Amino acid sequence: MNDFVGTSTLVRLALRRDRVLIPLWVVVFVLMAAGSAQASIDLYPDEKSRIEAATTTNSSPALVSLYGRIFDPSSLGELSLFKLTAFGALLVALLASMLVVRHTRAEEESGRLELLSAGVLGRYAALTAGLLVSGLTVVLIGLLTAVSLIGVGLPVAGSFAFGLVWTSAGLAFAGVGGLTAQLTEGARAANGLTAIVLGVSYVLRAIGDSSDGTAWVSWLSPIGWSQQIRAYAGDRVVVALAPLALLVVLVAAAYALLRRRDIGAGLVRPRPGPATAAASLRSPLALAWRLHRGSLYGWGFAFLLLGLVVGNIASNVDGFAGSESAKELIQKLGGVDGITDAFLSTEMGVLGLLASAFGIQAALRLRSEETALRAEPLLATGVTRSRWLSSHVLMALLGTTLLIVVGGLGAGISSGAELGNTGRQVPRLLAAAAVQLPAIWLVTALVVLLFGVAPKLVTAGWFLFGAFLLIGQFGSIFDLPQSVMNLSPYGHTPRLPGGDFSATPVVWLTVIAAALIVAGYTTFRRRDIG
Amino acid sequence: MTSAIVVSGLHKSYGVTHALDGLDLEVATGEVHGFLGPNGAGKSTTIRVLLGLLRGDSGDVSLLGGDPWHDAAQLHRRLAYVPGDVNLWPNLTGGEVIDLLGRLRGGLDPKKRDELLRRFDLDPTKKGRTYSKGNRQKVALVAALASDVELLILDEPTSGLDPLMEEVFRQCIEEERHRDRTVLLSSHILSEVEALCDRISIIRKGKVVETGTLADLRHLTRTSVQAELASSPNGLAKLPGVHGLEVEGHRVRCEVDTAQLDGLMKQLAASGIKNLVAQPPTLEELFLRHYEDDTAEPALVDAR
Ligand SMILES: Nc1ncnc2c1ncn2[C@@H]1O[C@H](COP(=O)(O)OP(=O)(O)OP(=O)(O)O)[C@@H](O)[C@H]1O
Ligand SMILES: [Mg+2]
Numbered sequence: 001m002n003d004f005v006g007t008s009t010l011v012r013l014a015l016r017r018d019r020v021l022i023p024l025w026v027v028v029f030v031l032m033a034a035g036s037a038q039a040s041i042d043l044y045p046d047e048k049s050r051i052e053a054a055t056t057t058n059s060s061p062a063l064v065s066l067y068g069r070i071f072d073p074s075s076l077g078e079l080s081l082f083k084l085t086a087f088g089a090l091l092v093a094l095l096a097s098m099l100v101v102r103h104t105r106a107e108e109e110s111g112r113l114e115l116l117s118a119g120v121l122g123r124y125a126a127l128t129a130g131l132l133v134s135g136l137t138v139v140l141i142g143l144l145t146a147v148s149l150i151g152v153g154l155p156v157a158g159s160f161a162f163g164l165v166w167t168s169a170g171l172a173f174a175g176v177g178g179l180t181a182q183l184t185e186g187a188r189a190a191n192g193l194t195a196i197v198l199g200v201s202y203v204l205r206a207i208g209d210s211s212d213g214t215a216w217v218s219w220l221s222p223i224g225w226s227q228q229i230r231a232y233a234g235d236r237v238v239v240a241l242a243p244l245a246l247l248v249v250l251v252a253a254a255y256a257l258l259r260r261r262d263i264g265a266g267l268v269r270p271r272p273g274p275a276t277a278a279a280s281l282r283s284p285l286a287l288a289w290r291l292h293r294g295s296l297y298g299w300g301f302a303f304l305l306l307g308l309v310v311g312n313i314a315s316n317v318d319g320f321a322g323s324e325s326a327k328e329l330i331q332k333l334g335g336v337d338g339i340t341d342a343f344l345s346t347e348m349g350v351l352g353l354l355a356s357a358f359g360i361q362a363a364l365r366l367r368s369e370e371t372a373l374r375a376e377p378l379l380a381t382g383v384t385r386s387r388w389l390s391s392h393v394l395m396a397l398l399g400t401t402l403l404i405v406v407g408g409l410g411a412g413i414s415s416g417a418e419l420g421n422t423g424r425q426v427p428r429l430l431a432a433a434a435v436q437l438p439a440i441w442l443v444t445a446l447v448v449l450l451f452g453v454a455p456k457l458v459t460a461g462w463f464l465f466g467a468f469l470l471i472g473q474f475g476s477i478f479d480l481p482q483s484v485m486n487l488s489p490y491g492h493t494p495r496l497p498g499g500d501f502s503a504t505p506v507v508w509l510t511v512i513a514a515a516l517i518v519a520g521y522t523t524f525r526r527r528d529i530g
Numbered sequence: 531m532t533s534a535i536v537v538s539g540l541h542k543s544y545g546v547t548h549a550l551d552g553l554d555l556e557v558a559t560g561e562v563h564g565f566l567g568p569n570g571a572g573k574s575t576t577i578r579v580l581l582g583l584l585r586g587d588s589g590d591v592s593l594l595g596g597d598p599w600h601d602a603a604q605l606h607r608r609l610a611y612v613p614g615d616v617n618l619w620p621n622l623t624g625g626e627v628i629d630l631l632g633r634l635r636g637g638l639d640p641k642k643r644d645e646l647l648r649r650f651d652l653d654p655t656k657k658g659r660t661y662s663k664g665n666r667q668k669v670a671l672v673a674a675l676a677s678d679v680e681l682l683i684l685d686e687p688t689s690g691l692d693p694l695m696e697e698v699f700r701q702c703i704e705e706e707r708h709r710d711r712t713v714l715l716s717s718h719i720l721s722e723v724e725a726l727c728d729r730i731s732i733i734r735k736g737k738v739v740e741t742g743t744l745a746d747l748r749h750l751t752r753t754s755v756q757a758e759l760a761s762s763p764n765g766l767a768k769l770p771g772v773h774g775l776e777v778e779g780h781r782v783r784c785e786v787d788t789a790q791l792d793g794l795m796k797q798l799a800a801s802g803i804k805n806l807v808a809q810p811p812t813l814e815e816l817f818l819r820h821y822e823d824d825t826a827e828p829a830l831v832d833a834r
Pocket of ligand 2: 573574575614685
């Protein structure tokens with residue numbers, strides 16, 4: 001039991017550190033669920049309108065692969081919340097895993113944990129505390145969400161089942177975070193590994209939802225398990241045993257690894273490297289490339305896979321048109337070609353959002369280099385501030401461009417191969433991917449501007465990104481005024497393939513992004529470092 | 531003699547904290563200048579302003595004849611900086627960092643680099659994350675010392691080094707002095723300062739309170755004197771600069787401002803000296819006066 005000494009102290013410390021963060025996220029999740037349920041209830045007053053809406057949704061491959069199926073078309077609860085079932089579970093899982101890493105590996109990496117370990121602190125205390133805090137948060141999110149959904153007027157059993165969808169996904173990924181935190185030496189890498197697992201889970205679920213023949217694929221995915229609880233459509237709460245079992249296995253593995261390793265160390269011992277630098281390592285840009293390339297390779301590989309999967313699903317779109325009524329509906333929506341394009345353009349939008357996350361993260365590297373005091377020695381050499389800033393800004397801008405090209409190429413090749421017109425699909429999808437870039441650059445540029453103007457607030461870049469995401473996903477449900485909807489740069493991106501291309505928004509977004517970056521440069525050159 | 535660094539009337543505040551409060555500092559070309567002061571006195575802040583990383587609120591700063599804020603990059607090619615907290619990139623080896631920093635400064639001497647690695651007993655193939663604090667500091671030191679520059683700015687460069695390595699560091703700085711390089715060395719280690727520095731400046735609460743050679747500074751402090759006299763002393767209490775006078779029959783014990791030593795000796799000699807012990811102030815005493823808060827300062831002021 002000695003190994004757990006100090007757990008409660010660490011839990012209290014973590015809760016104190018996150019006294020704003022955790023309640024904020026709980027509130028965001030609860031409001032998101034309750035708000036979106038309330039809005040849908042108003043939108044679909046009778047069963048007929050609901051069934052119609054659910055059938056339309058189920059025959060849209062874009063919606064099904066992005067959010068999942070509606071299992072019971074007559075269910076009000078499912079229709080209200082289908083956009084938040086698997087997607088919400090993804091977000092809760094992300095929060096849960098990042099909380100665990102934040103209170104374990106990140107603390108260890110910073111050396112603070114060692115400082116505490118010198119006092120009375122058991123070997124397992126930090127991991128246990130991280131898991132408890134994360135578990136507590138997702139249980140709270142699940143419970144309060146259930147209560148708020150009942151409050152809005154949805155069935156009691158279904159609402160608790162829905163809460164369980166989120167909580168179970170959160171718990172499974174708290175376990176994933178607990179394990180990856182033991183594997184890598186850096187918190188950044190641990191979060192990266194978790195994100196890969198999360199991404200693969202989500203894609204597996206999307207493949208499972210895309211046709212009856214592949215439905216079994218969903219069962220390979222922890223997010224798929226949570227979704228298969230089928231809240232408001234059977235409430236199969238026993239399915240939650242699967243993610244819980246996963247949690248137990250992962251936690252056991254994490255403890256076992258923790259017992260075998262030294263504090264501060266990962267699973268892979270760092271090997272010695274070269275005693276002298278390669279001749280090319282002679283500029284800030286070369287250094288930035290060294291710092292970003294690992295994560296860029298990982299993201300690039302993920303984008304290629306994602307592109308290939310998306311293109312492949314697109315070619316199965318006619319598989320959705322099972323029933324006569326669905327066929328009719330598809331015809332109304334522009335035929336198989338039209339609906340394939342609609343699907344692809346939605347997915348290109350998703351690629352755009354994901355690439356923005358890379359851009360933000362790469363630009364935030366500026367700040368972490370500064371606060372870790374690694375910028376200072378560089379800026380005390382012949383490197384000007386502009387050159388140092390440019391090195392990371394270029395990595396962010398060119399990195400997102402590379403990701404988008406790779407994703408578009410993947411989608412073009414695989415959809416073209418299936419449909420037998422690669423020559424046409426590749427350039428179409430490359431273009432569809434490329435039009436996402438100005439909005440991505442703009443969001444990245446916002447981080448650069450913050451870095452110059454208010455360096456302590458740079459992480460607000462994530463909040464802005466989250467706000468744009470919510471406006472895009474839920475703005476129409478909440479009937480937000482157009483002026484608010486216009487705030488999101490993603491709303492101005494032309495919807496390709498299939499839609500009309502207009503150069504005006506693309507040019508404007510690029511110009512604004514450039515202006516923001518210039519403002520970031522000018523302010524950074526005038527401020528104090530540190 | 532020209533000056534490598536001239537700072538006058540420098541003010542810098544962080545919000546409400548007034549870190550530098552009219553700081554004056556002058557470092558002559560070719561000298562090793564010690565920069566001392568208690569924690570939070572403003573040493574690192576001064577150095578960051580000198581490097582153009584911070585912008586002073588007011589006052590004049592000249593570094594190697596230029597303005598460190600406006601000509602930062604050009605001036606930086608002529609100097610090397612070792613920060614107090616050295617953080618390395620986790621996935622770069624020490625050797626790579628040394629080469630990178632050297633190249634960004636305009637090149638480093640490979641022979642000297644190898645020699646320094648050997649002398650500091652540093653393994654250049656380890657990754658940044660796996661170095662101990664002392665070894666991280668050695669990486670920065672080797673990068674700085676192997677560069678061909680006019681000025682070295684070192685912020686507590688030995689705070690993580692073991693005594694053996696500290697000795698190596700001293701030898702290296704000695705050699706730099708013979709090459710006529712200018713060194714600004716911030717430090718808390720008195721023996722290091724005593725051994726290396728031509729002149730020192732003591733900073734307290736954002737102001738330089740003393741500056742000069744060690745001999746100059748010793749002169750400003752008190753010598754303790756014990757004497758056995760042939761007859762009872764008189765008039766000692768009225769002498770300027772005499773403190774803590776204790777008279778026991780023919781025995782006298784007191785402290786005297788070193789500048790006033792002559793007056794005391796004459797007075798004692800008038801009573802016939804049988805035995806005399808005079809102790810010059812130790813360096814520790816000298817610094818403690820400045821490091822301690824308040825009390826010591828007024829005495830110092832009237833000594834001037
Ligand atoms: N970034 C900052 N923000 C706010 N206050 C700061 C900052 N950096 C330094 N200070 C304050 O400025 C004062 C001078 O700090 P500085 O780091 O220059 O001291 P120092 O002489 O180098 O001390 P030490 O011997 O501990 O290294 C201190 O009161 C410190 O708290
Ligand atoms: Mg300092």
